[in-house]
Amino acid sequence: MMTENKKAKQAMERYLQHLQEIKNITSVIPKGNEAEKQKRIAKARESYAYFVETYFPHLASSKCGKFQIEAAEYIKENSRARCVFEWARGHAKSSHISLMIPMWLKIQREATPMVMVLVSKSGDAAKRLLSDLQAELAGNELYINDFGAQKTDGLWTDGEFVTSVGDMFIALGRGQSPRGIKKRGIRVNYISIDDIDDDEMCRNPRRVSEAVDWCLTALLGTMAMGRGRFVLVGNRISQTSILAEIAERPHFFHTRVNALNAKGSPTWKENYTLEEISSLRVEMGERRFQKEYMNNPIMEGAIFERKYIQYGKMLPLREYKGIVVYTDPSFKSSTKNDFKATMLVGITKQGAFHVIKAYADQTKVSEMIGWHYAIEEYVGDTPCRYYMESNFIQDLMMDEFYKAGTETGKQIPITGDARKKPEKFARIEAMQPLFQRGEVIFNEAERSAPGMKVLEEQLLMFQRGSKAHDDAPDALEGAIWMLKKQERSMAFTPRMGRRSKPKSAW
Structure with missing residues (x-):
């Protein structure tokens, strides 16, 4: 069994390697003169697609899909957003909801300091996701050039860090206590629940119910009377799941994105072709494809065993x-x-x-x-x-x-x-x-x-x-x-x- 010290060492090595990769890629992006910089900043604040393509070429190998842009704009325009984004695997859920959208919100005019809690199925999973965001804040040279140094204090392996401009980011595993989180009197204002479901838990309705209670009480309660954005993203791996339960709650904005739309065409056509999706469908088998890529989990043998x-x-x-x-x-x-x-x-x-x-x-x-x-x-x-x-x-x-x-x-x-x-x-x-x-x-x-x-x-x-x-x-x-x-x-x-x-x- 791996010791905690060894796990921490490996995690730090991964982080430093990722940090260097980001620096190498973003350092060669032309910065331009001051006028070009200001024009770039103004356009980045206005257009999420431009922001992603300009500052994250290493993450955005394809153009944003319409559904990703609409999600970003909805979150930006609604300071008290309650969202469930039910997106198929391979549709950049974490990259957008837990990384690029928070960084886009940070650069808006008159933005308040961000106090963000990132939640996943386990503490380690949440820390891995948060480390990607911290690496961007610490190493994305074009972002730093345009929006100021974000150099962080503390180690990301603690699952918590702050930026030089007053933001605070915390990673939590499902069920961990989030009570009392705030930064200089500012309470949590962005919650990202990212890939929180797992197959083992979804087989137990009681555990699912307890997890939903935790999300809507202890976690949501970290906000000041609900002020802030509460966003859940994942794919539907079971009809009995946290995502499925919260998607049915009143006042939640819920979108479902499958690999194929109702006409049988790729939803993220900027990234995938029908031919490669069809090939994967055959390789996986229809039941597995429905679960992972069509948000349609099906229990095998419900009628015909x-x-x-x-x-x-x-x-x-x-x-x-x-x-x-x-x-x-x-x-x-x-x-x-x-x-x-x-x-x-x-x-x-x-x-x-x-x-x-x-x-x-x-x-x-x-x-x-x-x-x-x-x-x-x-x-x-x-x-x-x-x-x-x-x-x-x-x-x-x-x-x-x-x-x-x-x-x-x-x-x-x-x-x-x-x-x-x-x-x-x-x-x-x-x-x-x-x-x-x-x-x-x-x-x-x-x-x-x-x-x-x-x-x-x-x-x-x-x-x-x-x-x-x-x-x-x-x-x-x-x-x-x-x-x-x-x-x-x-x-x-x-x-x-x-x-x-x-x-x-x-």
Whole structure:
């Protein structure tokens, strides 16, 4: 176990190295003459984006996103701000909320000395965050050139330091006593709660409730009757979390920033491309991506448990009692966000459902049509019925099926599913007993196929109220329902012949 002295030594070494890096980068930035300096200062006070790009080139490798600028302006304009910024991982939460925005507030005209408390999940985590701010104040030569020396007293490893202009900065771990903090009669006026949640605590609702109480009593109480800015930033790692609880409080300004916006495009487009986000999404898996980058934590197996998702060997196609292809095509116009899904499912003589092939992707209609022709070639002359919801049959989507059929010389005979469907959650949830009884088997030979992986992930993520996609389970439900309908029709044998004469007849 590392001793406290060794930890302090390593922390100091890290700080000094970081301090030197900041000096090296900012020392070569042209300072200009006095007129240029005053022009730069005036523009920096007015424009947060300019302030960040000018004084922090080592932190701002990309231009500020709109959401970062709006957060800074809201905090600046509201001296009694109450904010919850729910931002995805990788969106510079700490750099802005706990470092650059406080430094921007400091340079405003008639700014009062800042007494800031920075809170994180532990004391060490808070000290690490605070050390980055202190290194900027001590080593950012352009900032010092324009706004004066900020040389600090004391060691940052104490988790507390003051500046030469009367500011005070303190690091606290979650639950540590903050009572009595003030600087020359000035009480705390900026609280930054940065990445305070952790998985272990979020599994215990009682601990979450106690932490929320601490934030809104002991911590908020360090301000003079609430005067000052109280800001919480993080990503939603659980529906039971400090962030989730405080975001629901009255009078709190709450914004949610996901890696992808409602249209399926990068929210921070100045920094990330859709291609790299999509690649990461595949590498991580949908459930993990939803939690870390979409502020949508999903408990795995809430309805469909992993132990009930079984893989096995499929039968020769001719041995199935029936085979259907069912497609959930999403909406024609949405190629970025909604999944399209097509399932090839067979029913055995014993009544089990075999998922022979699964296709699911955020793709174009032309790709989805290609799945149907791949299936048509795979099944050959084995009887197979193709289904799709009736409301899509009337869509322009069918024109594209017709065009593909004209080009290939083969038309896919799609039948509309005209049933009046119950609510989606209830329909999909109704499959759960089939999985539990082992009556749904996935094709072992297709285990690594992208569509089969998507189907498995979406089943594991499925739960009421979730924002996760469920297009693949929806298509599977459609296929199973159609096979059950066919089986019921086959089981019904009408009686033929003359009706017998009643015994009580005259």
